[in-house]
Amino acid sequence: METVWFWLLAWMFGTYVVLDGFDFGVGILHLFVARNEAERKQVIRSIGPVWDGNEVWLIAAGGTMFFAFPKLLAVSFSGFYLALMMVLWLLMFRALGIELRHQLADPIWRQFWDVAFAAASLILTVCLGAALGNLVRGVPLNADGTFFEPLWTDFRVGQQTGILDWYTLLVAVTAVLALAHHGALWLNARTDEAVEARAWGLAGWLWPLVVLLSIVVTGATVVVQPHVKESLAARPWGIVFVGLAIAGLVGAYVLRKRGRPLQAFLSSAAYLYGMVALAAIGIYPYVLPGRNPAFGLTIHDAAAWQTGLVVAMYWWIPGMLLACGYFIYLYSTMPAKFSVHDTVEH
Amino acid sequence: MEALTLHRFHFAFTITYHYIFPQLTMGLALLIFILKTMALRGDPLANQAVRFWVKIFGVSFVMGVITGIPMEFQFGTNWARFSEASGGVIGQTLAMEGVFAFFLESAFIYLLLYGEHRLGQRGHWVASLLLFVGTWLSGFFIVCTNAWMQHPVGYEITTDGVIRLASLSALFTNPWAIPQYLHVMVGTTITASFVMASIGAFYLLRDEHVATARRFLSVAVVVGFIASVLAPMPTGDMQAKLVYKHQPVTFAAMEGHFHTEDGAGLVLIGQPNMSEMRLDNPIVLPHLLSFLTHQRWDARIVGLTDFDRDLWPDNVALLYYSYHVMAGLGTFFIVIMTLSAFFLWRGKLHQERWLLWILMLTLPFPFIANTAGWMTAELGRQPWLIYGLMRTADGHSTNVSVGNALFTLIGFMGMYVMLSALYFFLTTRIIAHGPEAEPNGH
Numbered sequence: 046m047e048t049v050w051f052w053l054l055a056w057m058f059g060t061y062v063v064l065d066g067f068d069f070g071v072g073i074l075h076l077f078v079a080r081n082e083a084e085r086k087q088v089i090r091s092i093g094p095v096w097d098g099n100e101v102w103l104i105a106a107g108g109t110m111f112f113a114f115p116k117l118l119a120v121s122f123s124g125f126y127l128a129l130m131m132v133l134w135l136l137m138f139r140a141l142g143i144e145l146r147h148q149l150a151d152p153i154w155r156q157f158w159d160v161a162f163a164a165a166s167l168i169l170t171v172c173l174g175a176a177l178g179n180l181v182r183g184v185p186l187n188a189d190g191t192f193f194e195p196l197w198t199d200f201r202v203g204q205q206t207g208i209l210d211w212y213t214l215l216v217a218v219t220a221v222l223a224l225a226h227h228g229a230l231w232l233n234a235r236t237d238e239a240v241e242a243r244a245w246g247l248a249g250w251l252w253p254l255v256v257l258l259s260i261v262v263t264g265a266t267v268v269v270q271p272h273v274k275e276s277l278a279a280r281p282w283g284i285v286f287v288g289l290a291i292a293g294l295v296g297a298y299v300l301r302k303r304g305r306p307l308q309a310f311l312s313s314a315a316y317l318y319g320m321v322a323l324a325a326i327g328i329y330p331y332v333l334p335g336r337n338p339a340f341g342l343t344i345h346d347a348a349a350w351q352t353g354l355v356v357a358m359y360w361w362i363p364g365m366l367l368a369c370g371y372f373i374y375l376y377s378t379m380p381a382k383f384s385v386h387d388t389v390e391h
Numbered sequence: 392m393e394a395l396t397l398h399r400f401h402f403a404f405t406i407t408y409h410y411i412f413p414q415l416t417m418g419l420a421l422l423i424f425i426l427k428t429m430a431l432r433g434d435p436l437a438n439q440a441v442r443f444w445v446k447i448f449g450v451s452f453v454m455g456v457i458t459g460i461p462m463e464f465q466f467g468t469n470w471a472r473f474s475e476a477s478g479g480v481i482g483q484t485l486a487m488e489g490v491f492a493f494f495l496e497s498a499f500i501y502l503l504l505y506g507e508h509r510l511g512q513r514g515h516w517v518a519s520l521l522l523f524v525g526t527w528l529s530g531f532f533i534v535c536t537n538a539w540m541q542h543p544v545g546y547e548i549t550t551d552g553v554i555r556l557a558s559l560s561a562l563f564t565n566p567w568a569i570p571q572y573l574h575v576m577v578g579t580t581i582t583a584s585f586v587m588a589s590i591g592a593f594y595l596l597r598d599e600h601v602a603t604a605r606r607f608l609s610v611a612v613v614v615g616f617i618a619s620v621l622a623p624m625p626t627g628d629m630q631a632k633l634v635y636k637h638q639p640v641t642f643a644a645m646e647g648h649f650h651t652e653d654g655a656g657l658v659l660i661g662q663p664n665m666s667e668m669r670l671d672n673p674i675v676l677p678h679l680l681s682f683l684t685h686q687r688w689d690a691r692i693v694g695l696t697d698f699d700r701d702l703w704p705d706n707v708a709l710l711y712y713s714y715h716v717m718a719g720l721g722t723f724f725i726v727i728m729t730l731s732a733f734f735l736w737r738g739k740l741h742q743e744r745w746l747l748w749i750l751m752l753t754l755p756f757p758f759i760a761n762t763a764g765w766m767t768a769e770l771g772r773q774p775w776l777i778y779g780l781m782r783t784a785d786g787h788s789t790n791v792s793v794g795n796a797l798f799t800l801i802g803f804m805g806m807y808v809m810l811s812a813l814y815f816f817l818t819t820r821i822i823a824h825g826p827e828a829e830p831n832g833h
Contacts, residue, residue, distance in 0.1 A: 063546075071605025094501040094502075095503065097456065097500065097501075098494065098497040098498050099774050100497075101489060101493045101494050101497045103490035104460065104463060104493055105486065106493065107463055107464070107489070108482065108485045108486030108487075108488065108489040108490070109486050109489075109490075110482075111463075111466065111467075111474070111478045111480070111481075111482030111486060112479060112480075112481075112483045112485070112486050114478075114480060115475055115476075115477070115478020115479050115482055116475050116478075116529075118466070118467040118474055118475075118478060118482075119467055119471035119472070119474040119475035119478065119788075120471065120475075121467070122464060122466075122467025122474075123467060123468055123469070123471035123472065123788035123791055124790065126468050126788070126791045126795055126799075127795060127798075127799070129464060129468055130468065130799040130802065133460060133461045133464060134802060134806055136457065136460055137457040137458075137460075137667040137806060138812075140451070140453060140456065140457045141457070141813070144449075144453045145813065145817070148450075148817055148820075149820075177547055190832035191790045192790065193472075193790040193791065193792075204425075219684075273703065275762050292556075309833065316787045344492045348556035349478065349479030349482070349555070349556070350479055350549075350553075350556060352555065352556055352557060353479045353480070353482075353483060353555070353556035353559070355782055356556070356559045357483060357486075357559075360487060360490075360491075360559075361490065364487070364490035364491050365490060365493075367491070367494070368490060368494035368495075371494055371495060371499075372498065374498070377496045
């Protein structure tokens, strides 16, 4: 049962990365891709109806983690204390940037919130990328099963790691590039005129960097966390996700060139799903690997009692089907293109 | 500062600030739904009122969302030992809030705020209904979580102290949950009614937007009157009886009842004197506490001093004041709303300037009353984190140092000062701008 919940949780986080990922990417590119007020408004409007729903995937995944793997939530949230608190403050700033800029038609007000939105999106992507890096690399768990990581120590991948070291920074940079690419494809598909064209160009410029960093990060991961190789070798079906990630990357390039922006965006989503799935397979059966493998937290250590895991299936499945229904409705009622000529504020 | 105190204050501060917004948006969601229903039946002024109030709702909702995310996180960050022990139980209700309430709200909030034109009147009404359902579901799951901490049910404990879920349905049929939920939701309705009445009174006193403002007042006063009456009877009374039955020491502390007595009186006013174990300057209604609790004038009520000292709530005086502030303000609300309802019925409320002044100035008090009510619940639960199962002193994260916790507490305080300034600025602008005849959005 805990294995089932492990994969469901991985699916939720993957969906979160794909959905909130594009509005993070839009935020990272915001200041470059939109150069005047009409374009900035257009960019914000292209994520306005959906960004909040996208973020709920993080909250719902957190809640699912809480009841399925309570020990994982307790150990990891308290261990990453400082970084998580900063993530919370940044999430606030980012939400304010999106929701408050249109409240006042004043250039100083709007410039402030534009920069707040862009900066918070960038730093958050670094933080969440580093968090994924920490999860794969393993954390300095001690014999009593807890840890506390400072923001950084010596930037080496030793026993007493910080949240930031060369490996997690590498993952963070990859995340920034991959989500910026993802966001550019969203804007290319959902906006028109100058923003659409610039997003097309940015995606083309970002694509080779994403490919390069994906290869480097995969190599570095195998060096830093030997368990990944063993786990993948034990689960040869994982090759499907390697295929998905590669096909997604290739598709994102080819389909964008052929003028099929929505399909290019979906290919990028497939790439992100593939990478998250590979990370999940790589750490399984751990939910939180330790720098000292003996102290790593496995799904069996972290899982709640079976009764709860079984009973949750009865509400979680219908609940998530409902949620997927809202999302299909929400996305299908969105305009296909947000025009720069629309004069409305939101 | 000691780690435990700091973690408690961290949670207390962030949850108290957070709850300013949901108590308004949950109540407003109901009022907006009522107004939208009136609009659908051909009341154009009610539709103008909806367009105005969804703007206030929108800003308040954003504040509620961004101050709410830290609450879920803090279970893990600051209360790791509590989360590890009880996550298998309360994780269920908290996750259900995300899956059933937050997805629904997040998907339809944009349509409620900006979708009137696109959806048409009937579609916009559906959006207002879905937001009402979403926000009230959210409250339900949170209250079920808190009710379990007040009165744990449906669990079993392993030998190493982990609390397992034995029955999920027991969490929803918890005898504590339904009265608490009703009382909390009545409280949010009171807040929103007074806010709507206050803004309506403000416009009438300034002779602005008169027709729409009278619509604000009529809906707010009718709903507010009903809610104010329901707050003590039956919902508050049901709550008090549950506290008496399951947390008798809390009951004695919050009532300021120090010594066991047959025919105990109900304390209206007085200051707990903790060194002498008595109330200073008391005003007491004789025998009434016994009657309210047992329906017998001479029934015995056990006093605080007859309970084991380490079962006492750790801040008796603050608990006493919280409860009395809530109950006192609740009585005041009934008086104001009864008067307002009377003049509304006579068709003269909009001319009674003295009453409009009172309605306008009452705006902060329902927020204080709701906050004081929650403080009563949470201080009353002390010294337990989960009543009878886990002490608060055993729940906080031991791997987070005092310096780190202080740093983030100060960070949240700074953040929330900024949020307050923004919220005040934006809502006063919306109020200054006033209601409009045209739909929002496109």
